[in-house]
Amino acid sequence: MILVMKSGATQEEIDKTAQQIKTWGHDVSISKGEYQVVIGIIGDKQDLAGKPLHTLPGVEKVLEVSAPYKKASREFHPEDTVIDVQGVKIGGGHKAIIAGPCSVDTYENLILVAKAVKEAGATMLRGGAFKPRTSPYSFQGKGEEGLKMLVEARKETGLPIVTELLSEKDIDLVYQYADVIQIGARNMQNFALLKEIGKLGKPVILKNGIASTVKEHLMSAEYVMSGGLNDVILALRGTRSYETAMRNTLDVGLVPYLQKLTHLPVIIDPSHSAGKREFVSALGYAGMAIGADGMIVEVHPCPSCALSDGDQALLPEDFDYLMKKISKLESWNQKEWKKEFGSMQSSQLLKG
Ligand code: PEP
Numbered sequence: 335m336i337l338v339m340k341s342g343a344t345q346e347e348i349d350k351t352a353q354q355i356k357t358w359g360h361d362v363s364i365s366k367g368e369y370q371v372v373i374g375i376i377g378d379k380q381d382l383a384g385k386p387l388h389t390l391p392g393v394e395k396v397l398e399v400s401a402p403y404k405k406a407s408r409e410f411h412p413e414d415t416v417i418d419v420q421g422v423k424i425g426g427g428h429k430a431i432i433a434g435p436c437s438v439d440t441y442e443n444l445i446l447v448a449k450a451v452k453e454a455g456a457t458m459l460r461g462g463a464f465k466p467r468t469s470p471y472s473f474q475g476k477g478e479e480g481l482k483m484l485v486e487a488r489k490e491t492g493l494p495i496v497t498e499l500l501s502e503k504d505i506d507l508v509y510q511y512a513d514v515i516q517i518g519a520r521n522m523q524n525f526a527l528l529k530e531i532g533k534l535g536k537p538v539i540l541k542n543g544i545a546s547t548v549k550e551h552l553m554s555a556e557y558v559m560s561g562g563l564n565d566v567i568l569a570l571r572g573t574r575s576y577e578t579a580m581r582n583t584l585d586v587g588l589v590p591y592l593q594k595l596t597h598l599p600v601i602i603d604p605s606h607s608a609g610k611r612e613f614v615s616a617l618g619y620a621g622m623a624i625g626a627d628g629m630i631v632e633v634h635p636c637p638s639c640a641l642s643d644g645d646q647a648l649l650p651e652d653f654d655y656l657m658k659k660i661s662k663l664e665s666w667n668q669k670e671w672k673k674e675f676g677s678m679q680s681s682q683l684l685k686g
């Protein structure tokens with residue numbers, strides 16, 4: 335449920351209304367727009383049956399959130415969520431560029447690439463220490479040793495670190511070191527894991543599943559958010575389709591589509607979409623051009639030495655070139671086009 339406040343509602347009215355809802359046992363999320371404030375009510379609407387919501391101070395109307403995901407929906411929270419990772423912002427016009435190797439291998443390679451991507455303009459460093467590999471005989475990641483190397487690279491460059499959490503059993507370990515927790519495609523519907531990380535305090539990058547729908551992706555974000563965490567970034571890494579030309583099929587149209595449905599930042603992962611170095615930069619450029627809130631991209635100083643995903647790793651100079659191209663872009667901004675687009679309801683969009 336959401337309470338749309340009158341355009342002139344005072345802070346006192348907002349506080350009083352929020353307080354009253356809390357005394358009825360519900361938490362609230364307050365979203366302050368330029369013209370209007372929306373108070374999202376968290377929890378089961380049945381508990382509020384019969385409560386005089388309409389007559390609370392400053393309330394203009396009471397609406398139900400029509401989407402099956404609540405906290406993740408834009409109806410619940412009309413303003414863009416801006417996530418702050420150690421001073422690096424993402425969302426609401428702030429773009430984050432996360433670059434680094436698929437997996438951490440040697441200290442030398444990691445420091446080399448971390449410095450190179452920082453120099454080129456990356457705002458965060460990625461690197462996997464726990465790898466979800468198709469074969470159990472393939473390199474599985476360096477584990478804690480890899481996490482420690484990432485911390486060294488953070489010390490050297492100041493870049494916050496993004497690393498994948500693969501299993502519930504590694505939560506304590508990964509949370510000791512990471513700034514942002516990556517949940518990969520294979521775990522997008524590991525609901526037990528999603529619930530656990532939603533109770534913890536670090537921002538999460540949630541990739542779409544290998545063959546997931548937009549709705550399933552958003553429902554997974556809702557799982558995380560239902561635990562209390564609001565800092566969720568959605569990453570589009572392509573899905574499996576009938577088309578086998580690329581490793582996965584990236585639908586860049588889903589960037590504005592998701593931005594319509596949710597207030598959460600949406601980033602693209604051109605590396606796992608393309609699967610081949612040759613096409614990674616073009617997809618990255620397209621994703622940023624269509625208005626993604628950022629990008630997560632694999633870069634390695636020696637792709638042929640990489641222990642995973644070498645074929646899709648950009649060389650540092652490729653990344654530098656891509657960054658220069660992106661810096662000249664005037665990205666599409668869905669909000670500027672809101673008048674025409676805003677008449678469509680989220681529920682209609684999901685049916686389509
Ligand atoms: C990765 O980022 O290296 C990775 C394994 O990604 P995904 O979960 O998208 O396959």
Ligand code: MN
Nearest residue numbers: 436632642643
């Ligand atoms: Mn990878």
